[in-house]
Amino acid sequence: METFSSIDAMRAWCRQQTRSGDTIGLVPTMGALHEGHLSLVQAATSSCDRCVTTIFVNPTQFAAGEDLDQYPRPLEDDLAMLRDAGVDAVFLPNTKEMYPGGPEQKSTSVQPSAVALPLEGLHRPDHFVGVATVVMKLFQAVPSDRAFFGRKDFQQLCVIEHMVRDLNLATEVVPCEIIRESDGLAMSSRNRYLSDDERQRALCISRSLAQVERAFAEGNRDSQHLESILVDHLGDCDSVDYAVVVDRETLAPVSAISKNVVALVAARVGATRLIDNRELYVD
Numbered sequence: 001m002e003t004f005s006s007i008d009a010m011r012a013w014c015r016q017q018t019r020s021g022d023t024i025g026l027v028p029t030m031g032a033l034h035e036g037h038l039s040l041v042q043a044a045t046s047s048c049d050r051c052v053t054t055i056f057v058n059p060t061q062f063a064a065g066e067d068l069d070q071y072p073r074p075l076e077d078d079l080a081m082l083r084d085a086g087v088d089a090v091f092l093p094n095t096k097e098m099y100p101g102g103p104e105q106k107s108t109s110v111q112p113s114a115v116a117l118p119l120e121g122l123h124r125p126d127h128f129v130g131v132a133t134v135v136m137k138l139f140q141a142v143p144s145d146r147a148f149f150g151r152k153d154f155q156q157l158c159v160i161e162h163m164v165r166d167l168n169l170a171t172e173v174v175p176c177e178i179i180r181e182s183d184g185l186a187m188s189s190r191n192r193y194l195s196d197d198e199r200q201r202a203l204c205i206s207r208s209l210a211q212v213e214r215a216f217a218e219g220n221r222d223s224q225h226l227e228s229i230l231v232d233h234l235g236d237c238d239s240v241d242y243a244v245v246v247d248r249e250t251l252a253p254v255s256a257i258s259k260n261v262v263a264l265v266a267a268r269v270g271a272t273r274l275i276d277n278r279e280l281y282v283d
């Protein structure tokens with residue numbers, strides 16, 4: 001497995017693979033890897049000739065006071081997992097390589113579509129500008145045929161799909177299913193922050209979504225009622241940023257549901273903010 005920290009070297013390696021006819025699958029991450037990340041790697045290695053994973057804790061998507069400094073960085077463990085998973089190359093830029101003028105510098109950025117405005121956009125106002133911009137930069141460093149993103153970060157996936165569509169990017173976005181612990185908790189690097197008690201209480205998030213899925217399957221199409229089911233089951237969380245059932249394409253509120261929707265939750269357990277969701281399909 002090759003590792004690269006410079007954009008030029010990474011891009012040159014990709015060009016060489018492409019010249020020899022190999023397709024490239026890209027898996028962008030912030031490290032602290034788990035089975036969710038490995039499922040993206042698995043999807044990439046099974047549909048592309050080469051898999052490149054990136055590990056970069058992107059400062060521009062964190063607001064002041066968020067967990068940028070604490071964010072776990074177990075690099076040796078991450079590299080061992082990627083090697084075992086059959087990854088061909090890892091891109092590990094430092095902040096100076098990605099932001100030569102410093103991350104605070106007002107440099108060119110990507111303005112995401114309106115899908116970035118609600119939900120996470122309200123609670124983390126500059127977050128998706130940071131995400132869209134760094135993903136665009138990673139796409140330039142790792143020219144790839146396909147890029148793999150998890151549905152766990154549902155709104156992020158929408159933002160990236162819109163960016164690729166609106167800016168005519170050549171990389172195909174491949175959404176990947178949410179990987180859960182055996183008790184239902186969505187895997188997330190931030191689960192490492194949870195104490196045993198918090199880990200138990202965090203289960204109410206996936207349970208609340210399972211309850212909504214059940215009500216939806218039984219024919220309930222009233223979004224207010226479905227949202228009240230979410231809220232009723234989130235009592236073990238310390239605070240709830242949002243618990244909503246919204247249009248799956250626009251993330252706008254819906255009342256009587258006639259199209260596919262998605263139930264999304266962001267809640268804090270102790271100091272840890274977790275997100276999860278369920279897509280609900282009308283047939």
Ligand SMILES: Nc1ncnc2c1ncn2[C@@H]1O[C@H](COP(=O)(O)OP(=O)(O)OP(=O)(O)O)[C@@H](O)[C@H]1O
Pocket residue numbers: 028029030031036037039040148149150151152153176177178179180186187188189190191
């Ligand atoms: N449980 C999961 N199932 C599927 N994909 C996942 C899961 N967790 C993360 N991913 C995907 O992995 C990619 C990298 O995400 P990231 O490194 O931020 O991990 P994370 O676990 O979401 O971290 P955090 O806890 O910081 O949100 C993203 O596309 C994300 O959607």
Ligand SMILES: CC(C)(CO)[C@@H](O)C(=O)[O-]
Pocket residue numbers: 028029030056058061131134135153156
């Ligand atoms: C897409 C991403 C790697 C951009 O920093 C990050 O937001 C993540 O890990 O989901």
Ligand code: BAL
Pocket residue numbers: 061062153156
């Ligand atoms: N997985 C999304 C990255 C973040 O929360 O910043």
